[in-house]
Amino acid sequence: MIDLLAGFVVELRNAGIPVSLTENLDAMEAIQHIPIEDRDAFKYALGATMVKNNSHWRAFETVFEVYFSLRGPEYKLVDGDESELDAMWREMQEQQQGQGEGKGAGGGGMEALTPEEMMNLLMKALMKGDQGMMRALAKQSVQRFAGMEPGRPVGGTYYLYRTLRNLDLEGMLEKLMEASRQEVGGELTPLEERLEKDEYDSRIDQFKKEIEAEIRRRLVADRGAEAMAKTLRKPLPEDVEFMHASRDEMQNLKKSLYPLTRKLAARLARKRRHGRKGPLDFRNTVRHSLSYGGVPADPKFKYPRPAKPELMVIADISGSVAAFARFTLMLVYAIQGQFSKVRSFVFIDGLDEVTEYFKGVEDISEAIHRVNTEADVVWVDGHSDYGHAFEVFWDKYGKDVGPKTTVLLLGDARNNYHASQAWVVKNISQKARHVYWLNPEPRSYWNTGDSIVGDYGTHTDGVYECRNLRQLEAFVEKLA
Amino acid sequence: MREGLRAENYLADEGIAGVVFLADRLGKPVLVEGPAGTGKTQLAKSVAEMLGARLIRLQCYEGLDESKALYEWNYKKQLLRIQADKSSDSWSDVHDDIFSDEFLLTRPLLEAITADDPVVLLIDEVDRVEVETEALLLEILSEYQVSIPELGTITAKQIPLVFLTSNNTRELSEALKRRCLFLHVDYPELEREKQIVMTRVPDVTENMADQIARIVRSLRQLDLKKAPSVSETIDWARTLVLLGVQNIDAQQAKETLHVLLKYQTDIAKAAKELSAEAKK
Numbered sequence: 001m002i003d004l005l006a007g008f009v010v011e012l013r014n015a016g017i018p019v020s021l022t023e024n025l026d027a028m029e030a031i032q033h034i035p036i037e038d039r040d041a042f043k044y045a046l047g048a049t050m051v052k053n054n055s056h057w058r059a060f061e062t063v064f065e066v067y068f069s070l071r072g073p074e075y076k077l078v079d080g081d082e083s084e085l086d087a088m089w090r091e092m093q094e095q096q097q098g099q100g101e102g103k104g105a106g107g108g109g110m111e112a113l114t115p116e117e118m119m120n121l122l123m124k125a126l127m128k129g130d131q132g133m134m135r136a137l138a139k140q141s142v143q144r145f146a147g148m149e150p151g152r153p154v155g156g157t158y159y160l161y162r163t164l165r166n167l168d169l170e171g172m173l174e175k176l177m178e179a180s181r182q183e184v185g186g187e188l189t190p191l192e193e194r195l196e197k198d199e200y201d202s203r204i205d206q207f208k209k210e211i212e213a214e215i216r217r218r219l220v221a222d223r224g225a226e227a228m229a230k231t232l233r234k235p236l237p238e239d240v241e242f243m244h245a246s247r248d249e250m251q252n253l254k255k256s257l258y259p260l261t262r263k264l265a266a267r268l269a270r271k272r273r274h275g276r277k278g279p280l281d282f283r284n285t286v287r288h289s290l291s292y293g294g295v296p297a298d299p300k301f302k303y304p305r306p307a308k309p310e311l312m313v314i315a316d317i318s319g320s321v322a323a324f325a326r327f328t329l330m331l332v333y334a335i336q337g338q339f340s341k342v343r344s345f346v347f348i349d350g351l352d353e354v355t356e357y358f359k360g361v362e363d364i365s366e367a368i369h370r371v372n373t374e375a376d377v378v379w380v381d382g383h384s385d386y387g388h389a390f391e392v393f394w395d396k397y398g399k400d401v402g403p404k405t406t407v408l409l410l411g412d413a414r415n416n417y418h419a420s421q422a423w424v425v426k427n428i429s430q431k432a433r434h435v436y437w438l439n440p441e442p443r444s445y446w447n448t449g450d451s452i453v454g455d456y457g458t459h460t461d462g463v464y465e466c467r468n469l470r471q472l473e474a475f476v477e478k479l480a
Numbered sequence: 481m482r483e484g485l486r487a488e489n490y491l492a493d494e495g496i497a498g499v500v501f502l503a504d505r506l507g508k509p510v511l512v513e514g515p516a517g518t519g520k521t522q523l524a525k526s527v528a529e530m531l532g533a534r535l536i537r538l539q540c541y542e543g544l545d546e547s548k549a550l551y552e553w554n555y556k557k558q559l560l561r562i563q564a565d566k567s568s569d570s571w572s573d574v575h576d577d578i579f580s581d582e583f584l585l586t587r588p589l590l591e592a593i594t595a596d597d598p599v600v601l602l603i604d605e606v607d608r609v610e611v612e613t614e615a616l617l618l619e620i621l622s623e624y625q626v627s628i629p630e631l632g633t634i635t636a637k638q639i640p641l642v643f644l645t646s647n648n649t650r651e652l653s654e655a656l657k658r659r660c661l662f663l664h665v666d667y668p669e670l671e672r673e674k675q676i677v678m679t680r681v682p683d684v685t686e687n688m689a690d691q692i693a694r695i696v697r698s699l700r701q702l703d704l705k706k707a708p709s710v711s712e713t714i715d716w717a718r719t720l721v722l723l724g725v726q727n728i729d730a731q732q733a734k735e736t737l738h739v740l741l742k743y744q745t746d747i748a749k750a751a752k753e754l755s756a757e758a759k760k
Binding site: 018020022023026029030033034040041044045047048049051052053054057194195198199202262263 | 494495498499501502505506508510511513514648649650651654657658660661662663664670691694695697698701754
């Protein structure tokens with residue numbers, strides 16, 4: 001047990017979850033108090049002692065599934081094992097065959113059902129929301145459709161895809177809706193329809209999860225927990241790279257962005273309030289000394305009031321870096337109270353000001369959407385041209401850059417071999433207080449291919465690598 | 481554990497019950513985190529009721545300090561003591577005397593550990609205090625003792641069950657987290673939410689509760705600024721019961737949305753979503 005847990009902890013640390021030694025000890029103590037056969041209790045005991053951040057919970061769950069998936073009594077996978085699931089499956093099969101008028105009667109056991117019959121079963125299971133039945137079906141469909149071969153070096157997603165393709169769950173949703181309509185007899189009201197749909201959606205989701213779990217169990221059985229954990233390792237939300245985030249990860253990022261901005265805003269406001277003391281304020285001290293009979297017993301100090309910077313954000317929103325620009329804009333606007341003024345510009349090869357879109361809008365994502373659809377940013381061909389965009393900026397808005405302004409340039413500086421026009425950045429940096437460049441690419445890719453971030457970078461106060469939320473957060477905190 | 485909580489009208493899921501059980505066994509504080517209105521504070525209250533213990537609550541806010549959270553000397557009484565027998569006692573007697581239990585004002589934390597009867601200590605919204613103040617909690621959380629320079633260390637007579645709640649407005653320090661069991665309370669599952677509505681709003685019919693839970697789940701899937709919380713769901717259920725609604729349709733749902741959602745943009749969006757299907 002100790003060995004197992006030690007391996008588990010190492011894997012958690014590899015996945016990026018900080019588990020300290022005391023937490024490990026706590027976990028050991030905790031599991032002595034709970035019945036070890038109770039899988040859920042075991043999981044929560046480990047979770048409560050080891051994971052101290054909700055966004056890490058998913059990563060923890062994955063690792064847990066991998067490590068302990070084969071150790072519950074209900075999850076046995078040994079061939080010929082007469083588990084409950086198989087028994088259930090057989091029962092269901094008999095029912096189905098009874099209805100199917102003796103089709104393939106007495107045939108080759110499990111494989112006897114045609115895919116249509118299986119679909120029928122699945123539909124029934126989903127209609128009823130029968131958990132056991134769904135689990136049994138998930139097992140069967142993986143066995144039948146995934147075509148898993150031991151030792152084959154492909155990821156779990158491949159098998160998942162193969163299974164799901166055969167099951168056609170989209171069509172299933174339609175059919176389910178149809179069925180429930182018939183059940184009521186006639187039309188559903190829009191609200192009811194919506195609710196029914198949500199219900200089935202969530203059940204299908206659950207079914208998908210069962211399938212995923214089943215595949216994972218098989219893979220673990222095949223390759224062993226350590227190897228499996230490695231392939232399943234996913235970055236934590238704050239470490240996901242903007243440029244390579246999948247749609248799911250994007251959703252997660254969005255979700256974690258909001259609490260992050262709240263935290264950041266609170267922290268910055270606090271920082272501003274608790275500024276250190278400045279030099280002696282002579283006038284104020286003398287005035288207060290009057291109440292002590294002219295003795296300056298209560299010295300007063302000048303509190304420095306750091307000026308709120310004025311911010312100009314110039315972002316490349318062409319395909320490759322769009323996601324990054326979006327997140328940065330969202331972050332900046334979410335904490336715009338910390339800046340005296342925020343103006344934003346977006347470009348691809350033309351440049352447009354989009355400050356208006358954010359004015360008086362409560363919902364930032366709405367504004368971002370408008371930026372992406374309405375802003376006039378294409379000049380010739382819609383491929384990034386930093387040089388031209390900067391030129392336009394300088395002509396139109398260059399005069400607005402003042403000594404209070406901080407200019408943020410966002411982009412990967414992949415200029416498609418156009419002229420760099422780096423003199424614009426140089427001029428801006430002479431007028432502005434600070435100029436920073438944020439690059440969403442890993443540092444090792446800079447200045448390779450058509451990236452010319454170095455050309456611009458020499459004129460700025462710093463070029464920062466901003467590949468994930470963590471880095472972005474750190475930068476913004478420094479800025480305000 | 482779960483049964484006990486159910487008796488106090490608090491429906492815990494596996495995770496919540498498990499962690500509370502562990503906290504009791506290990507004698508460790510529980511750090512409860514989650515969106516607003518999911519019953520974090522209620523959990524502590526219910527546990528206290530279940531154990532028949534007294535609930536001592538420390539509401540945290542920015543600027544909370546030692547003298548409000550831990551203890552303070554009763555200066556006025558000390559002064560009086562000195563004044564009262566100026567003549568008789570020698571200096572050292574008075575000195576020893578005025579720093580004794582008698583002149584100590586207990587604040588929630590000290591009260592919790594000196595109590596003779598079983599207590600549940602609730603430290604509400606820990607994330608409101610500054611990082612520096614957090615350190616003040618560390619001694620009490622790990623050793624269940626308080627050091628007072630003039631008196632020495634006061635150790636707990638019995639180990640109280642401690643709950644800390646946090647709305648996650650800032651990252652708590654590692655030191656604090658390390659000492660606690662972590663529990664994240666999220667929006668409940670459909671079935672559990674339905675049960676919650678039914679226990680908290682006795683007049684509601686099962687059919688209604690089911691509908692309510694499903695509509696709320698549907699709303700939570702929208703991209704809203706603030707998703708409806710459990711307490712808002714309960715409020716909504718109460719509203720509907722008061723209005724005498726038997727069967728919710730889109731129109732009624734729309735008219736009472738303001739109970740569930742607190743931002744104008746959210747209400748507009750949800751109303752649009754709920755009626756959008758009608759056009760299809």
